[in-house]
Amino acid sequence: MPRDTSAPFDATPSATPHEDVAARWRHHWWNPGAPVPEGDDLLSLLARAEYGHGPHRRNGHTPPPDDLLAADLRRAARSATPTAPLTLVAAAGGTPVLQTALAEAWAVTVAAGHREHATSALRSRLLLPVAAAEAACLLDLAEAHALRPLTASECAARARSRDPRERHAAWRYLSGIPDGGRVLPPGPGAAAGPYEALLLSAAWERAVPDAQPGALFRRAVHDLPERTGAGLVAAQSMMMGQLGDPGVGLSGGMSVLVAGLGDAMAATRQVSRVLTLVLLDSEHLRRGRPLVEQIGSGHWALGIPVRGGGPVDPATALCLRPAVAWWASRLLALPGAAPDVVHARFADDCSLAVADAARRRGARFVFTATPDPHRTMTERHRGLPRTSRSEPADALRLDLHRIFVADRLVARSDLLVAIPGRAGDGDLAEHFPQIRAGAPARRIASPPEGIPPFTPMPGDEQVADTLMARLYRDGDRPDGLDPAARARRLILSVGRLHPVKQQDRLVEAWLESGLHRSTTMLLVGGSATRATPVETEMRARIAKLLSGHPQARRHIALWPALPNRQVRLLERTLAGLRAGQALYVCPSAKEEFGLAVLEAMDSGLPAAGPRRGGVPHYIHDGANGFLLPTESTSALAKRLAALADLADGELARVADEGRKSVALRFSASTMAESLVAEYSRLTGPSSGARPHE
Numbered sequence: 001m002p003r004d005t006s007a008p009f010d011a012t013p014s015a016t017p018h019e020d021v022a023a024r025w026r027h028h029w030w031n032p033g034a035p036v037p038e039g040d041d042l043l044s045l046l047a048r049a050e051y052g053h054g055p056h057r058r059n060g061h062t063p064p065p066d067d068l069l070a071a072d073l074r075r076a077a078r079s080a081t082p083t084a085p086l087t088l089v090a091a092a093g094g095t096p097v098l099q100t101a102l103a104e105a106w107a108v109t110v111a112a113g114h115r116e117h118a119t120s121a122l123r124s125r126l127l128l129p130v131a132a133a134e135a136a137c138l139l140d141l142a143e144a145h146a147l148r149p150l151t152a153s154e155c156a157a158r159a160r161s162r163d164p165r166e167r168h169a170a171w172r173y174l175s176g177i178p179d180g181g182r183v184l185p186p187g188p189g190a191a192a193g194p195y196e197a198l199l200l201s202a203a204w205e206r207a208v209p210d211a212q213p214g215a216l217f218r219r220a221v222h223d224l225p226e227r228t229g230a231g232l233v234a235a236q237s238m239m240m241g242q243l244g245d246p247g248v249g250l251s252g253g254m255s256v257l258v259a260g261l262g263d264a265m266a267a268t269r270q271v272s273r274v275l276t277l278v279l280l281d282s283e284h285l286r287r288g289r290p291l292v293e294q295i296g297s298g299h300w301a302l303g304i305p306v307r308g309g310g311p312v313d314p315a316t317a318l319c320l321r322p323a324v325a326w327w328a329s330r331l332l333a334l335p336g337a338a339p340d341v342v343h344a345r346f347a348d349d350c351s352l353a354v355a356d357a358a359r360r361r362g363a364r365f366v367f368t369a370t371p372d373p374h375r376t377m378t379e380r381h382r383g384l385p386r387t388s389r390s391e392p393a394d395a396l397r398l399d400l401h402r403i404f405v406a407d408r409l410v411a412r413s414d415l416l417v418a419i420p421g422r423a424g425d426g427d428l429a430e431h432f433p434q435i436r437a438g439a440p441a442r443r444i445a446s447p448p449e450g451i452p453p454f455t456p457m458p459g460d461e462q463v464a465d466t467l468m469a470r471l472y473r474d475g476d477r478p479d480g481l482d483p484a485a486r487a488r489r490l491i492l493s494v495g496r497l498h499p500v501k502q503q504d505r506l507v508e509a510w511l512e513s514g515l516h517r518s519t520t521m522l523l524v525g526g527s528a529t530r531a532t533p534v535e536t537e538m539r540a541r542i543a544k545l546l547s548g549h550p551q552a553r554r555h556i557a558l559w560p561a562l563p564n565r566q567v568r569l570l571e572r573t574l575a576g577l578r579a580g581q582a583l584y585v586c587p588s589a590k591e592e593f594g595l596a597v598l599e600a601m602d603s604g605l606p607a608a609g610p611r612r613g614g615v616p617h618y619i620h621d622g623a624n625g626f627l628l629p630t631e632s633t634s635a636l637a638k639r640l641a642a643l644a645d646l647a648d649g650e651l652a653r654v655a656d657e658g659r660k661s662v663a664l665r666f667s668a669s670t671m672a673e674s675l676v677a678e679y680s681r682l683t684g685p686s687s688g689a690r691p692h693e
Contacts, residue, residue, distance in 0.1 A: 022377035022403070023431055025051040029078070030433045042384040042393060043377065046400060050074055061386050066095060067397070073101035074404045078411075082112040085121035092125065092141070093134035096318035097401050100349055103141065103321070104408050110145045123149035132163035139169040140322035144356060148177050156183040164192075164307065168199060172326045175203035187213040194285040195307050202330055220291040224300055224336035231272030232679055234265055235332060235339035235363070239279050239304075239312060239324075239350040254345065256564050257595055259295065260452035264672035266298030270680050274299045275337055277328055277354060281309045291331070302331045311532055314348045314402055321349040321356075328357035339363045340683045343417075347372070347406035355412045364682050367413040369406065370592045371431035373399045375612075410434065415682050416444045417675075419593055419614045445678045449593050449614075450671035451602060451662070454568050463566065464573040471522065475554030481520050482554040489519045489644060490574065490582040492605070494567055494596050497526035497538040499589075502630060504541040506587035507556070509637035511545060515644055516552035524567065528560035568599055575604035575655065580648030583608065585640070587630050591615050598666055601625060601658035606651040608643060618666065624657035 024037040025047040032053050037044065040061075049063045049071035062068065069091060076083050083105055091102045110118050122142050126135060126149055135158055142149050152174060159170040174180035184203055191197040197216060205214030227233060238258040262274040274296075280289055280303035291303045304327040306312065306320060332339055342358035343366040344351035351367070358365040373380075381396040410416060410432060418428050428444075429435045435444065475482030491510065495501045503523050510516055523542075526535040539558070546553055562570070574582035584600035590613035591597070597615060600607040601624070608626035609615035619625035626643060629635035 020375075020378045021382065022047055022374065022400075026403075026431070027433045028052065030436075039382075040386065041382055042386050043381045043396060045386050046071070046396070050400065050404075066098060069094065070098050070101050070401075073098070073105045077101065077104035077108055077404075078407060080108050082109040082114060085109060085114060085118040086124070089121045089125045089138060089141075092137040093131060097397065099137050100318065100321065100352070100401065101404065102137070103144070103352075104404075106141050107145070110147075115145070115147065118145070119147045119149050122147060126150055127154075132161055132166035135161075136163075136165040136169035136322075139166075139173040143169070143173045143176060144322065144325065146176065150177075152177060152179040152183045155180075159183055159185065164196075168196075168307070168323065171199060171203045172323070175206040181207040181211060184213075193282065195282055195305050198285065198291075198305050202327070206330065221331070221334055223290060223292040223294070224302075224334055226335045227272065227338055229272040232270055232341065232676070232683065233273050233275065233337065233339045234271055234341050234343065234676070234679055235275040235277060235302075235337070235358075236262065236343040237277040237345070237351065237354045239277065239317075239354075240314075240346055240348070254595075256451070256599075257449070258345075260668045261450075261672055261675070262299045263296040264450075264452065264668040265676055266296060267669070268672055268676050270676050272298070273336075275332070275339060276301050277304060277331070278302070279304050279306050279312055279324075279350070281306050281312075283309050300336075302337070304328055304331065312350065315398055317349040318401075321353045324350050324353035325356035325360075328354055329360045332357055332361045332363070341366055341679045343368070344409065347402050347409060349405060351409055352405055355409060359412070364414040364679075365412055366415045366417060366679070366682070367409045368417040368419075369410055369413075369428060369432060370419060371427055372590075372592060374403055374406075374431035375427070376590070377403075406432075407434070413442065415678060416442060417678075418444055418446045419449070419617070443678075443681075445675075447674035447678065448665060448671050449595065449598070450666045450668040451595055451598050452668040454565075454572070454602065460569055464569055467566065467570050468573060471557060477557075479557050479559055481522070481557050485520050485555055487578075488555070489580065491515075491519055491521045491585050491640075492524075492571070492574065492582055492600075493522070493585050493587060494524040494600075495586065495588070496561070497535040499534070499538070501525070502587045502589055504538060504545065505630065505633050505636060506585060507542050507545050508633050509587075509640055510556075511549050511552060512633060513637035513641040513644075515640060516549060516555050519555070519644055521556045522559065523557070524559045525561050564599075567596075568603060571600055571603035571605055578648065579652035579655075580606070580646070580650075583643060583651065585628070586610060586615070587628065587636065588613075589630055593617075597625075598662055601655075602662040602666075604655050604659050606655040607658055608639075618661060619658075622654070624654060624661045626654070 021037045021039050021044055024035065027034045028036055029051040045061060045063055046067055049068055063071065073091065088102055088106055088109065091098055122138050126138050139158070155170050155174055158166055159174060161167045161170065171184060174184050181204060184207060185200060191200050198220060201214050201216035204211050205217045208214065236258060238255060240254070258276055262276050265271050266274045276299070278301050285305060289303060293301045293303070295301050304324055306323065312320065331337060339361065341364045342354060344354045345368040355365050377399060381399065384393055384396060470479070472481050472483045472486050474480040493503060493506055497503060503525070510521055526539065542558065546556065571584070582605055584605040584607040586594060586597050586609040588610050591610055593614040594609050597607050597609040606625065608628050609619060610630040611627040612631070616627060619627060621627040628639050
């Protein structure tokens, strides 16, 4: 199973821009006259190597070779400086982090007109007996840019490799060169498992479109009807978590946003269809999950197969980019796809793969940029020893990688989307200094965020009664509350179980404040049947906290994630009880926007969310909701106690103002109309040339 690389946030307040080592080094890169920050820890050493304009050495210390090479490759990509292809291919045997930096520097070099030299460098390396992982990287570099360093015959042995990385890369490469079908394995019977069978079939379908081995792929995608009408085709990606499982694994509010927004965009007159790219692991494929699935009127999910099982996170995504880019390009090339615009919303290698596919398909690319993990770099990673190879040091390296990935997505974008209230010279530009300094200029849009309306359905009352009966049936059960405590004020929190969501800190603050004696609590989130290691750890932390307060056990309930509609029905049911009976609390370290908070406000609950991130854009403390100091357990405990002391009438007033705010400003249809207008402007006849390579 993948290892979670997120670290719990400490109690230190967020670093100001002046104290933020990573932010100051980044400003120095785009503005060499900016002051150079001091520091001798690992973060400072690695940031100097990547963003400094002087020597890498600091007080006699130089970064380790892999870090130094990654920094050099990132610098080449950021500065759009072509590098000798023979120099670049020498890095192909490095770590996945190195290979991403190599792929970006490689794209710059090829785009600068060095295709012949690049092909020659790949050929010279591939004719050597290199390791399987290195051969796979080299073949993927060739395939991504339609280079042909090997003939089909010369690649035949690699297509039969025992190492699946090399074998699969060879199949992808062979699918795009003359006579590739001549050496591809004969059909799905030669494949090991459902993923390989689909990959081989898709390779055959591309190499020899009418060949029989391609039939499996053709059957898997036949449910997408051909494009009709003149409206836009918009594609969007949702690759962290599952579209239909909010609150499970890495599926949070984004899954609700993407599903609802896709439906709302498809309902506009300017859009003919919406395609949402998702990942399908081996378990999905074994269960027969289709690659094409209609999920709404004019809205289809396109499933990208991935080898292996388990959730994909930024760490595991490192190894997926070449395959995801190839699959996304194949799916977006279907007669029923052909997107005009492709939109990614997360800074990881899967989003880079989506950007690769958009380039191959000639579609405009849109990226929603958020300063994550930028704004917490210093407080999370400062003070690590320069020579550290610990788990925290690995987390630092992953965060530096994600910042580089975000920079590349910004550089590739035709349009940047910012969280409302965070564009221009605000939070976004503070952490993406290229927005201020860089040319060519590009538009930054801030369409309003929104949530789909809740539509009552027959049977809602029965479902609501079942949920409430489950909640208060037995205080001795971990998922039940003491029936005798039904009149107490309830604190509700809904979200995926993850350190950044800080449910453990909420429970600790609830206990520390003594609120477990006068209130109850319901936490909703996490998988019921396939808990990830992160979810298991979060549940263990909460259990440990409760073990010291046995009297609190009957006053707290933990539920696995519910379908979004049931969550919203539960919130409406709680809001319909005595005024002030329930309070919604989001204890996250930060929320880029906080769609679950908006849903709670829409239901009529008084809602409280973190003061860090996007929540202060729509919650005005004490007016239509409450802001929480979630960076400290003691501060959170004090604030929770103050909220619990508020009169029912005051909470009812705030809840009413919150509901009005959502109705006025935050509907999914308003968001869809605004975003579609930006897409139309981007793809219209007067849009001009693309501003990036």
